[in-house]
Amino acid sequence: MSEVIVAFWTGTGNTAEMAEYVAEGIREGGAEAKVVSVDDISAADLKDAKAFALGCPSMGVEQLEESTMEPFVEEVCGFASGKTIGLFGSYGWGDGEWMRNWVEQMEGAGATVVGGEDAICQEAPDEDAQDELKAMGKQLAAI
Numbered sequence: 001m002s003e004v005i006v007a008f009w010t011g012t013g014n015t016a017e018m019a020e021y022v023a024e025g026i027r028e029g030g031a032e033a034k035v036v037s038v039d040d041i042s043a044a045d046l047k048d049a050k051a052f053a054l055g056c057p058s059m060g061v062e063q064l065e066e067s068t069m070e071p072f073v074e075e076v077c078g079f080a081s082g083k084t085i086g087l088f089g090s091y092g093w094g095d096g097e098w099m100r101n102w103v104e105q106m107e108g109a110g111a112t113v114v115g116g117e118d119a120i121c122q123e124a125p126d127e128d129a130q131d132e133l134k135a136m137g138k139q140l141a142a143i
Helices: 014-028 069-077 097-108 127-141
Strands: 003-008 032-037 051-055 084-091 112-114 120-122
Touching: 003 014, 003 127, 014 032, 014 051, 014 084, 014 127, 051 069, 051 127, 069 097, 084 097, 084 127, 097 112, 112 127, 120 127
Parallel strands: 003 032, 003 051, 051 084, 084 112, 084 120
Antiparallel strands: none
């Protein structure tokens, strides 16, 4: 059984909750899920993976968290070509611009982004977001 890593940064806990729904979908899809904070993993740990998920809420002026997640994502961009990546996160304001930018960044690095910018939610994940996150997990498990 393959393992799919779900690495995330969270400020309020909403993105951590979202990570658990991605993991649920991965398990439903027949793979093992490893949910881990980016504080407890290095980007290099994802280098050999065919597929993985990254989660980060919108911060500041609709951007990734700058001190931990942004450097992590920059490192992932160095080996993202050919990878399948799911991106997810929550927001409290705005319209999802940070996620559109993040998808564009990862696709520009050569990755295939599962679900595009669909796995976002305002504050805590509602039922629709939960379903979208589980679907992402199932797609990642199938890689």
